[in-house]
Structures are given as structure tokens and as C-alpha cells.
Amino acid sequence: MLVLAVDTATPAVTAGVVRLEGDEPRTLSTRVTVNARAHAEVLTPHILECLAEAGHTPPDLDAVVVGCGPGPFTGLRVGMATAAAFGDALGIPVYGVCSLDAIAVEAALGRDLLVVTDARRREVYWARYSRGARVSGPSVDKPADVNPLPSNAVAGSPAHVDLFDLQVEPVETPSPAGLVRVARQALVDGAEPEPLVPLYLRRPDAVEIANRTK
Structure with missing residues (x-):
């Protein structure tokens, strides 16, 4: 099973292609950029680079796993929206996990x-x-x-x-293999994914003018 794994819940913009064989996921390629302001700019290029390095194209993917936070509103939204877009375009399941x-x-x-x-x-x-x-x-x-x-x-x-x-312990951010390990049972079982729900844990900093308290 070939899985795309992405996470933008931390300042690290992470993407990777992982082969799930039995109980142990094997990372074929990964890209990480630590920049809290670069999620939207680098995530999709990271995904395409990972696929190319692994010798695959998007239609080869069987599933997507995405970190759902907790994380800041803007960065988290980028990762989840991108994961959902790939899943929808390819007709494959998208599994959300806690980062x-x-x-x-x-x-x-x-x-x-x-x-x-x-x-x-x-x-x-x-x-x-x-x-x-x-x-x-x-x-x-x-x-x-x-x-x-x-x-x-x-x-x-x-x-x-x-x-x-x-x-x-020297584990600073979610890795592609770590994301897939969390979703492993659902992937192996072919379970129907739950709806993607971002773990913001608090309201976004930006508030529409009409909703501000006077």
C-alpha cells in the first residue's frame, strides 16, 4: 500500500511517501521545511518531489494520512485542505490523525x-x-x-x-512514518475514514469585523 503522509501542525512543513508493508511503514521519500510562514508555498511542491523521488505518480497512491493538529489555524488548514484535495482528485481515502x-x-x-x-x-x-x-x-x-x-x-x-x-527524546515533529503508524490499523482494515476535523483547541486570532465584540 502506497501512502502519502503530510503534516503542517507545527512550523515544519512535512510530506512523505510511505510504503506500508505488514506492520512496519517504510519511508520512500520525505521533504521537511521548517518555516511557519511557508506552509502554502512549499507543501504541494514537497509532495510532488517526494512522489518523483520515490518513482511514483499521484495515481499510484492508495491513501492519504494527514496530521489534524493541534496546531495554529492557518498552517493546519493548509495541510488538511491539501490532503483532502489529493484524496478527492484521486478517489482515495484520507485519514486524519492527531499530530x-x-x-x-x-x-x-x-x-x-x-x-x-x-x-x-x-x-x-x-x-x-x-x-x-x-x-x-x-x-x-x-x-x-x-x-x-x-x-x-x-x-x-x-x-x-x-x-x-x-x-x-529527539523527536521534534511528526514524520511521515509516524503519521502512517498512527493510522496503520485503519489503513490495513480499509476502514471508512472519519470526517477530517482540525484540532484548533482555540479560536483563530483573526476575527471578522462583524463578529468582534464592541
Whole structure:
């Protein structure tokens, strides 16, 4: 099964082509650009470059997996809209997964883990995991208000992991293989995808003038 995986929930614009064979996804190609303002400009070129490098064209794809956040409104919308457009054009299923889960699945190692990513406004998106399963979150809070216990390791945003007195796992953003691992069972089963729902966790900064409080 050939899967396109994309994520724009963090400052990293990530795309990759992954071959799912049995339980283990194999990354054929990947592109990552760390630029919180470049999601719309580089995502589609990244996807086409990944397909070309892997020796495939869009019609070869069997499914799409996309990170649904939590993440900032604009960047997250770009990734999800692009994933939905590819799925619609090709007539293939699009599976949404929690972007924090995709970080955790590569960093958890069977331990209690905290995952944090940048939510701006001096806040973090976070979730806690135990033995690979999410047990709290996703939520958005100031780092000082996040109780890391019983976690003994932390992964995610390099600018925020050091705010917690935990061992740091070097997994900073969702990878294509991590995204596919989270969706693996649904992909293997050929399950009907749930509707794509972005995990904004708060309202966007931009508000239409008519809806502003006077």
C-alpha cells in the first residue's frame, strides 16, 4: 500500500511517501521545511518531489494520512485542505490523525511520555501517553500549568521540551512514518475514514469585523 503522509501542525512543513508493508511503514521519500510562514508555498511542491523521488505518480497512491493538529489555524488548514484535495482528485481515502500521536508513536518506547508543541502566545499544545496510548489531552496551556507527571520523558518542540525536568527524546515533529503508524490499523482494515476535523483547541486570532465584540 502506497501512502502519502503530510503534516503542517507545527512550523515544519512535512510530506512523505510511505510504503506500508505488514506492520512496519517504510519511508520512500520525505521533504521537511521548517518555516511557519511557508506552509502554502512549499507543501504541494514537497509532495510532488517526494512522489518523483520515490518513482511514483499521484495515481499510484492508495491513501492519504494527514496530521489534524493541534496546531495554529492557518498552517493546519493548509495541510488538511491539501490532503483532502489529493484524496478527492484521486478517489482515495484520507485519514486524519492527531499530530501529537505521531510524535509519541516514535518516541514513547513503552514509557510514560509528555509531548509538547508550540502553540504561540507563550503556550504549548500537549498530551500525555502511557505505553503508547494517549491518556491526557490534547490540550493547550501555559507550560507552567502543564503537569508532566507521571511522564519520565518529553518529546516535541525544541524550544519547549527543556521547560520540563524530564529526559528529552529527539523527536521534534511528526514524520511521515509516524503519521502512517498512527493510522496503520485503519489503513490495513480499509476502514471508512472519519470526517477530517482540525484540532484548533482555540479560536483563530483573526476575527471578522462583524463578529468582534464592541
